[in-house]
Amino acid sequence: MTSPVVEVRNLRKTYPGAGRGAAPKTAVADVSFQVARGEIFGILGPNGAGKTTTVECLAGLRHADGGTIRVLGHDPQADPTAVREHVGVQLQEAALHDKITVGEALDVFGSFYPQRADSAELLGLLDLTAHRDQQFGKLSGGQKQRLSIALALVGRPQVAILDELTTGLDPAARRATWDLVERVRDSGVTVLLVTHFMDEAERLCDRLVVIDAGRVVAEGTPAALIEGLEGHRGVRLRFADDAARARAAQLLTALSERDPDVVGVVPAGDEIEVTGTRKVLFAVVQALAAADVVPDDVRTVERTLEDVFVQVTGRAYRAEENEEVAA
The missing domain is CATH 3.30.70.270 (Reverse transcriptase/Diguanylate cyclase domain)
Structure with missing residues (x-):
């Protein structure tokens, strides 16, 4: 791989214990990967595996305890502002005020960036043109997710981080959102897709890492990982x-x-x-x-990526296994 857009080496992040005298919690023990320009790269694993902490460090939203990160050649730990101008982030827990309209949200978020995308083009890309004047609180779950993608793209990023994009959506909305992610990639944006859904990663990702207990346990294309299964x-x-x-x-x-x-x-x-x-x-x-x-x-x-997880960890895959620690 030449000139990776994102490079993470030996990333580590530990949080203080939840109670007095409690032992620290290691969210990320050792994570390394590279992302090429123009691909959909997956970070896959059960809840609590360290996925969200990894991308928050990558986006400069959290301070890492060790390792190195480079995004478009910049260190987000030392210079988060330089990274944020080029990285759009859709976080799992993000929410807007119920009264703000779709168009108003785009205007507010767009004002944070020196260059912003054309709102009409963005709404068209994400099938939101008819909802421009609709309030956030009246949007369906799928429409809210499409708006969150729009907000991640409004600053014309080179890299978009999409965290647990389809959690809570019905099957039809999930499939529609998958199509949108591919359209975002086809528009020239490199996508980091954080997910605990095996089928989602297998459908969308050009390459991926599987993270378990804060460590990378498998890496490659979905097809190669499945093909490499013993007794596949x-x-x-x-x-x-x-x-x-x-x-x-x-x-x-x-x-x-x-x-x-x-x-x-x-x-x-x-x-x-x-x-x-x-x-x-x-x-x-x-x-x-x-x-x-x-x-x-x-x-x-x-065979599926779930079989890959079973082989490399020795246990069944449970998506909701743990709660990820946040501080």
Whole structure:
């Protein structure tokens, strides 16, 4: 990667303990990554993993305890003003007064920057033209999220930080917001997308880091991370009765002990899931056919970023796992 727009190395941030005598809380233990110009870069992990603290340090909103950060060549810790002129931020907890209109909010936020985007173009980009005179308190959840993106873009930033953009939105609003993020990227803005939604990261991100307990545990493109899974192909089988399923489980377990294409055999309710290489389906069907054991249903299982998280951390992914500490 040449000339990264954002570069973070060995970032650390610790907060004081919540009560008297309580031990300090490490929100970010060791985070490093680089972001190329013009990409959607994801920071993915469960709540409390350190994602928001990371981007707040990157934007100059919090002071880091260690490590180095460069945004467009500037150090946001030493010179936050230089960074804020070029970085738009949409934070998870941001809110406006209920009475302010969409147009008024753009005017107020635009006044903070030496150069501002054309309001009409911005409203058109984010499908808000018809809501210019509508008060914030009367907007739907999806409209409020689109306005928050508009406010992050009003200063013509080169980099936009979008934090938990689709939390609380219904499926249709989420998909519409995903389309908008891609349109923002296509307009020339580099996007840092903070999310705990695996499907969102997989759909939108060109590259990403997975953060857990304040550390980067995986990095790459979604496709490469999924492709790199051990036993990354899966097959699910359903049988007519318990006896057939038990016989199949016995056969497939024995198969996994001698065939390198079959990695694991796991009961999955009234089904059996078999994981392995690209040839796992062929191996399973051949073994069952040879024993005259016929499943009622066979289907392949598509692996996701959630499977990546399970492999690198050794535990199931729970998006709402922890509350992130703030001070």
